[in-house]
Amino acid sequence: MVVLRRDTYDEMCRSAADLIAEEIRRKPKAVLGLATGSSPLGVYRHLIEMYREGKVDFSCVRTVNLDEYCGLPKDHPESYARFMRENFFGQINIDPQNTFIPNGTAEDPDAECARYDHLIGWLGGIDLQLLGIGFNGHIGFNEPSDRFIEETHRVRLTQSTLIANARFFPGGVPPEYAITVGMKTILGAKSVLLIAGEEKYRIVKRAFTGEITPRVPASILQTHSHATVIYVGEEEL
Numbered sequence: 208m209v210v211l212r213r214d215t216y217d218e219m220c221r222s223a224a225d226l227i228a229e230e231i232r233r234k235p236k237a238v239l240g241l242a243t244g245s246s247p248l249g250v251y252r253h254l255i256e257m258y259r260e261g262k263v264d265f266s267c268v269r270t271v272n273l274d275e276y277c278g279l280p281k282d283h284p285e286s287y288a289r290f291m292r293e294n295f296f297g298q299i300n301i302d303p304q305n306t307f308i309p310n311g312t313a314e315d316p317d318a319e320c321a322r323y324d325h326l327i328g329w330l331g332g333i334d335l336q337l338l339g340i341g342f343n344g345h346i347g348f349n350e351p352s353d354r355f356i357e358e359t360h361r362v363r364l365t366q367s368t369l370i371a372n373a374r375f376f377p378g379g380v381p382p383e384y385a386i387t388v389g390m391k392t393i394l395g396a397k398s399v400l401l402i403a404g405e406e407k408y409r410i411v412k413r414a415f416t417g418e419i420t421p422r423v424p425a426s427i428l429q430t431h432s433h434a435t436v437i438y439v440g441e442e443e444l
């Protein structure tokens with residue numbers, strides 16, 4: 208695992224955006240696994256800037272998002288589908304038909320999960336997976352548990368995740384359930400890039416210097432042969 212420390216959020220995002228842009232230049236039809244939330248916002252901003260400057264071309268890129276809330280239609284202001292459109296896809300030259308996100312309103316969530324795994328297989332797997340990390344160590348919405356779940360699945364979000372994400376739902380509460388890819392998809396990515404702001408220092412230290420356990424789901428990235436962690440902090444891990 209490569210662990211890189213940065214002094215500021217912006218430096219972290221720039222480094223992550225550089226690695227993603229490099230991957231696209233190396234493989235214009237790359238399959239990117241993408242995340243939502245506050246951590247990747249700056250990464251998307253830098254990539255948009257690079258696109259505007261003609262430094263990166265998304266026309267053949269395919270993307271697969273990690274997760275979506277159950278029950279939120281894709282136009283709901285807090286759906287991850289809308290987040291991606293507003294904060295990234297709508298501002299670059301990606302073909303919307305090449306962007307994939309689990310359908311949170313599928314009538315049969317289990318069938319939707321199976322479809323999503325099949326789709327990722329059909330795309331040939333993920334070349335580069337971008338990840339944030341929850342305060343409880345989750346990646347995607349793989350919440351702390353007594354086992355790692357391999358497949359895409361419907362998950363009941365933990366109280367700590369609901370509290371952390373309540374800030375995006377002014378006057379409301381986030382949905383209790385979500386669909387998330389499982390560990391097989393994340394670990395199957397050819398490379399993994401996890402970013403973590405200053406506020407995540409404690410969990411980053413625990414996940415990447417401590418025991419590998421499903422109680423801290425991100426800790427499994429220690430076993431990945433091409434994992435990079437970029438975090439903001441004053442101290443080395």
Ligand code: F6R
Nearest residue numbers: 242243244245246339340341347
């Ligand atoms: C989002 C996702 C989550 C977030 C994590 C951190 O698609 O899968 O694992 O990356 O909850 O969220 P932020 O970046 O908002 O602190």
